[in-house]
Amino acid sequence: MIWKEILIRYGELSTKGRNKKDFINRLRANIRHTFSDIAPLDIATERDRMHIALENEEQYEVLMEKLPTVFGIQSFSPVAVCNKDLDDMKKLSLIIMEQFKEQELTFKVEVRRSDKTFPLESHEIQREIGGHVLRNNPNISVQVKKPDVELRIEVRQDAIYMMAQIIQGAGGMPVGSNGKSLLMLSGGIDSPVAGYLLMKRGVRLEAIHFFSPPYTSDNSLEKVKVLANELTKFGANIRLHVIPFTEIQVLIKDRVPSNTIMTTTRRMMMRIADEVRKEIGALGIVTGESLGQVASQTLESLTAINDVTNTPILRPLIAFDKLEIIDIAEQIGTYETSIQPFEDCCTIFTPANPKTKPKVEKVTYYESFTEFDELIDRAVRNREVYKFPEENNMKDKFEGLL
Amino acid sequence: MIYLDNSATTKPHKEVLNTFVQVNESFYANPSSIHEAGVEANTLLDRARGQIADLLHTEGQYVLFTAGGTESNNFAIFGISKANTHKGKHIITTEVEHPSVLEAVKSLQNEGYEVDFLKVDENGVISLQELQAKLRKDTVLVSMMHVNNEMGAIQPIEEAAKIIHENSRAAFHVDAVQSFGKLPIFFNGEEGPDIITISGHKIHGLKGSGIIAFRKKMNIIPLLLGGGQEQGLRSGTVAVPLAVATAKAARIAIEMMEQSTEKYRRWHNDLLVFLTEFGENIHLLSKETGAAHILSFSVKDLKGEILINALQKRGIIVSTSSACSSKQKKTSHVVEALNMLSNFKKGVIRLSFGALNTDEDILEFKKAFTDVMKELKGDKNQ
Numbered sequence: 001m002i003w004k005e006i007l008i009r010y011g012e013l014s015t016k017g018r019n020k021k022d023f024i025n026r027l028r029a030n031i032r033h034t035f036s037d038i039a040p041l042d043i044a045t046e047r048d049r050m051h052i053a054l055e056n057e058e059q060y061e062v063l064m065e066k067l068p069t070v071f072g073i074q075s076f077s078p079v080a081v082c083n084k085d086l087d088d089m090k091k092l093s094l095i096i097m098e099q100f101k102e103q104e105l106t107f108k109v110e111v112r113r114s115d116k117t118f119p120l121e122s123h124e125i126q127r128e129i130g131g132h133v134l135r136n137n138p139n140i141s142v143q144v145k146k147p148d149v150e151l152r153i154e155v156r157q158d159a160i161y162m163m164a165q166i167i168q169g170a171g172g173m174p175v176g177s178n179g180k181s182l183l184m185l186s187g188g189i190d191s192p193v194a195g196y197l198l199m200k201r202g203v204r205l206e207a208i209h210f211f212s213p214p215y216t217s218d219n220s221l222e223k224v225k226v227l228a229n230e231l232t233k234f235g236a237n238i239r240l241h242v243i244p245f246t247e248i249q250v251l252i253k254d255r256v257p258s259n260t261i262m263t264t265t266r267r268m269m270m271r272i273a274d275e276v277r278k279e280i281g282a283l284g285i286v287t288g289e290s291l292g293q294v295a296s297q298t299l300e301s302l303t304a305i306n307d308v309t310n311t312p313i314l315r316p317l318i319a320f321d322k323l324e325i326i327d328i329a330e331q332i333g334t335y336e337t338s339i340q341p342f343e344d345c346c347t348i349f350t351p352a353n354p355k356t357k358p359k360v361e362k363v364t365y366y367e368s369f370t371e372f373d374e375l376i377d378r379a380v381r382n383r384e385v386y387k388f389p390e391e392n393n394m395k396d397k398f399e400g401l402l
Numbered sequence: 403m404i405y406l407d408n409s410a411t412t413k414p415h416k417e418v419l420n421t422f423v424q425v426n427e428s429f430y431a432n433p434s435s436i437h438e439a440g441v442e443a444n445t446l447l448d449r450a451r452g453q454i455a456d457l458l459h460t461e462g463q464y465v466l467f468t469a470g471g472t473e474s475n476n477f478a479i480f481g482i483s484k485a486n487t488h489k490g491k492h493i494i495t496t497e498v499e500h501p502s503v504l505e506a507v508k509s510l511q512n513e514g515y516e517v518d519f520l521k522v523d524e525n526g527v528i529s530l531q532e533l534q535a536k537l538r539k540d541t542v543l544v545s546m547m548h549v550n551n552e553m554g555a556i557q558p559i560e561e562a563a564k565i566i567h568e569n570s571r572a573a574f575h576v577d578a579v580q581s582f583g584k585l586p587i588f589f590n591g592e593e594g595p596d597i598i599t600i601s602g603h604k605i606h607g608l609k610g611s612g613i614i615a616f617r618k619k620m621n622i623i624p625l626l627l628g629g630g631q632e633q634g635l636r637s638g639t640v641a642v643p644l645a646v647a648t649a650k651a652a653r654i655a656i657e658m659m660e661q662s663t664e665k666y667r668r669w670h671n672d673l674l675v676f677l678t679e680f681g682e683n684i685h686l687l688s689k690e691t692g693a694a695h696i697l698s699f700s701v702k703d704l705k706g707e708i709l710i711n712a713l714q715k716r717g718i719i720v721s722t723s724s725a726c727s728s729k730q731k732k733t734s735h736v737v738e739a740l741n742m743l744s745n746f747k748k749g750v751i752r753l754s755f756g757a758l759n760t761d762e763d764i765l766e767f768k769k770a771f772t773d774v775m776k777e778l779k780g781d782k783n784q
Contacts, residue, residue, distance in 0.1 A: 398449060
């Protein structure tokens with residue numbers, strides 16, 4: 001294998017003065033975590049880049065496939081090595097440029113000669129290698145100012161290092177570098193996208209889901225678990241808190257006017273989420289709400305729902321169109337799961353005409369006749385917690401069949 | 403019994419049969435049901451789909467399970483042609499296709515579609531120039547087999563794909579029934595097919611199972627209407643046990659491909675040398691450039707059927723040119739297309755190798771064939 005290491009360039013964290021060390025350490029830990037299944041990686045960090053040593057073909061392939069999902073990486077390049085010998089360098093340069101063979105493009109050779117004892121000067125290396133590449137690739141021409149491809153050659157003490165390909169990373173910040181929040185995960189299209197966007201900004205997530213059997217089935221819970229699991233591929237573990245919600249939901253239906261059910265239900269969910277948030281030490285609550293999408297997502301509704309807490313409610317999708325949200329869901333691979341048609345707790349007991357402009361005072365008044373606190377305590381206490389990524393028991397069941 | 407008729411069908415692998423039984427026992431629910439058992443069956447079905455998609459370099463949603471190669475071919479031809487009448491009604495195929503393609507396009511011919519049948523040379527291969535010349539603005543479909551079932555000729559799929567995609571809006575369907583697991587065949591953007599047909603029982607899977615796979619979303623209408631399974635493209639409760647068994651057979655076929663084709667090529671070369679020893683009594687239909695697992699040849703002035711019976715007495719199973727046409731009296735269309743001397747046309751037999759054959763099988767065949775030739779041709783053989 002010609003590949004010796006992968007060079008990683010940091011994203012925004014390059015600009016973060018004194019917290020930088022923490023961020024780099026966080027990124028390194030996240031990368032190690034993402035690739036824990038291919039043996040511990042040897043990662044060396046520098047001020048503005050990171051090197052992952054490659055030991056075998058498998059590591060190379062897995063890294064190339066999954067690195068684009070890790071937040072905090074601006075771009076990365078596979079780096080090849082060869083002996084400090086001009087013929088070897090020429091050979092390697094062709095292998096590296098091979099991938100660009102079919103396209104018409106411009107290139108230049110950039111040399112960093114840190115081993116000053118190397119017999120060839122930088123410009124001599126440039127001329128030798130550049131000429132060799134040009135002679136063997138009729139589609140490629142030289143352009144020094146703004147080339148499409150830069151063939152970078154580093155003459156180091158131990159060997160020659162070469163790279164040309166620059167692959168875009170996911171950008172953003174390393175997950176965990178911006179604290180922890182609790183994601184309200186319904187099973188729909190929006191909430192996983194909201195979670196993803198916050199993770200991209202470095203927020204570590206736990207998730208909460210409201211489960212109302214028998215009105216909602218095990219399938220809908222299964223779907224939420226799959227979604228939580230899918231979010232873990234962006235570089236962090238996620239815990240899912242499943243709240244037994246049937247009792248509260250049935251009580252709400254009995255106690256408040258039908259056009260207020262929805263608002264009160266949301267308020268109770270928010271209160272429960274806030275309790276869980278306190279217990280797990282999260283700072284904010286994340287929702288997939290998008291302004292005006294449904295009755296509960298008008299500004300009036302959001303005000304009435306928000307009224308139960310002072311905790312920051314993070315709504316990254318508030319100004320997104322549905323189609324924009326779907327686009328992201330498809331990109332991150334949650335869309336197919338989200339559109340499976342199972343009842344969730346938001347769609348049962350929905351009245352024909354929910355209030356789109358509920359008034360806080362009225363809602364509070366209707367709720368004042370019922371003692372919800374104890375039920376909320378109980379729901380929080382009786383929640384079930386799942387950890388992801390989980391060793392998938394479904395997969396084991398099919399073991400050997402395929 | 404030495405079975406050398408693997409292009410007609412293969413013996414299922416033990417592992418594949420076990421999968422079929424286990425899935426029937428444990429995951430028999432209808433994958434469209436919303437109860438837990440149904441969801442579980444559906445999850446398994448999707449895994450099978452995904453596995454095949456990986457092997458073909460496409461996505462799970464573009465892999466559909468059918469009842470076999472014939473259905474997949476019919477679906478590709480009728481489905482594409484009828485969905486794209488706004489683009490035109492012109493189809494291109496070759497004169498050496500399997501009947502499930504030829505009969506389908508002929509039936510469209512009766513409905514007013516225009517069909518061009520590409521000629522093949524003495525090696526059974528089409529001419530790319532002719533293909534390019536026949537492509538028109540209103541061509542909606544090009545259907546071409548990858549490996550010919552009767553004599554093993556390999557069509558230049560990659561080159562054909564480039565020509566088709568550069569010069570027309572036609573969909574490119576490849577019948578890979580005889581090539582999957584023997585030659586690389588997968589989706590590859592503009593340099594590969596748009597639709598691929600695979601049959602389960604030709605790759606040591608089970609009869610009654612097939613696959614049609616697409617490179618991307620296609621404009622196609624279903625053959626079977628009903629409950630809207632398989633995204634509405636193939637109604638009828640999906641046979642999960644067959645689908646999973648097919649996925650397993652396909653995985654094994656690809657994993658063993660290198661190893662088995664190396665073996666087939668050795669036998670193929672060995673037998674080509676062996677057969678030339680019979681001089682002008684033998685005409686080779688298969689060439690070194692053809693697929694390694696099919697070897698067909700003809701014996702002068704003899705009927706294939708007689709050869710088959712004589713070999714069978716010695717425990718060796720081979721076939722005339724193809725199982726589908728062997729019961730018909732007339733000469734096969736492929737043999738006709740190859741332009742052979744008339745005293746060789748009746749005596750075509752085909753050997754086809756499979757994963758379960760061994761070196762001894764080939765030795766035994768050679769012994770038996772030498773005997774048979776002595777018996778039937780006597781001294782003239784010398």
